[in-house]
Amino acid sequence: MNDDHDHDHHDHAHDNHYSDMQARVKALETLLTEKGLIDPAAIDAIVETYETKVGPRNGAHVVAKAWSDADFAEWLKRDATAAIVSLGYTGRQGEHMRAVFNTAETHNLIVCTLCSCYPWSVLGLPPVWYKAPAYRSRAVIDPRGVLAEFGLTLPEEKKIRVWDSTAELRYLVIPERPDGTDGMNEAALAGLVSRDAMIGTAIAGSAKISAAGSPEALP
Ligand code: FE
Numbered sequence: 566m567n568d569d570h571d572h573d574h575h576d577h578a579h580d581n582h583y584s585d586m587q588a589r590v591k592a593l594e595t596l597l598t599e600k601g602l603i604d605p606a607a608i609d610a611i612v613e614t615y616e617t618k619v620g621p622r623n624g625a626h627v628v629a630k631a632w633s634d635a636d637f638a639e640w641l642k643r644d645a646t647a648a649i650v651s652l653g654y655t656g657r658q659g660e661h662m663r664a665v666f667n668t669a670e671t672h673n674l675i676v677c678t679l680c681s682c683y684p685w686s687v688l689g690l691p692p693v694w695y696k697a698p699a700y701r702s703r704a705v706i707d708p709r710g711v712l713a714e715f716g717l718t719l720p721e722e723k724k725i726r727v728w729d730s731t732a733e734l735r736y737l738v739i740p741e742r743p744d745g746t747d748g749m750n751e752a753a754l755a756g757l758v759s760r761d762a763m764i765g766t767a768i769a770g771s772a773k774i775s776a777a778g779s780p781e782a783l784p
Contacts, residue, residue, distance in 0.1 A: 612690065620689010621760035623654045624737060627687055628763065629754035631664070632742040642666065645737065654686045660732075662687070666739045667768070671724045674712070674765035675736045676704040682730035684737050688760055695764065705729070715766040738762065740769040 583591060597603040627649055631638040640648040645664040662684060665673040677683065678701050683691040694700050703711050708725045712718070719725065728736040740762045746754060761767035 616690045616692060617760060620685065620687070621758075621763065622755070623652075623689070624684070624687035624760070624763045625755040625758035626652060626751070627654070627664075627737065628739055628758045628769075629751040631739050632746075632754055633751050638666075638739075641739070649687060649737075660686075661734050662737060663728075663734060664737050664739050665726070665728055667741045667765075669723075669741070671726055672712075672719055672765065673736075673738045674704060674708050674725060674727045675730060675738060676701055676727060677730040678702070678705060679729075679731075682732055682735060684730075684735040684763075687737055688763060692760070712766060715761065717767055738765040743769050743771050745771070 594603070594605065594608065598605055627641070630652065631641050637648060640651075641664045645662040646660075648664075649662050665675075667673055675684075677695075681691050681696040683695060685691070700711065705727055708727050709719065712725070730736055740758065742754075743757060746757070757770040759767055759770065762769050
């Protein structure tokens with residue numbers, strides 16, 4: 566398969582039309598649809614599932630474990646590639662991961678200014694906006710403005726650090742653990758972590774206190 570994430574060997578001047586691979590996929594989809602063999606809505610549903618559910622759940626597991634296990638968090642800081650592989654999420658050969666931790670002082674945001682490099686082993690497929698030229702350029706020039714458009718307004722004193730992904734190095738944002746989540750187990754914590762929170766265009770969700778007095782994830 567053609568690797569469109571290789572910055573050194575690939576022409577990126579194809580933002581407004583299909584890449585070879587996209588054109589081939591589109592042609593195949595059209596043909597199969599015309600023959601009545603597939604339902605495009607079903608294909609969309611599958612893509613949506615991988616974009617928003619299956620893939621990002623891997624990353625949410627990584628984040629929840631980091632929140633729950635200080636040793637794992639330390640490992641993740643030191644060698645994210647190995648720490649993530651230990652949970653069974655493996656990338657392609659030669660791909661390295663770095664986990665960037667949000668703190669009270671600093672918020673992290675991920676972009677690929679050249680194309681669409683993305684930590685797919687933990688987040689699945691990138692959202693369409695991640696690949697859009699507007700996001701790729703503006704995330705660097707005006708990160709605070711971009712975050713505001715995502716509905717995330719950070720305090721002026723909070724520093725925003727932007728990380729530019731490459732074919733060799735991909736980033737995963739570890740959001741701050743929300744307040745009121747002390748009694749929550751890993752699975753419930755993972756439920757607070759959205760895909761966007763791990764890209765840095767959102768923060769982790771909040772917990773509510775159940776009738777039984779223990780915190781649980783909001784739907
Ligand atoms: Fe890229």
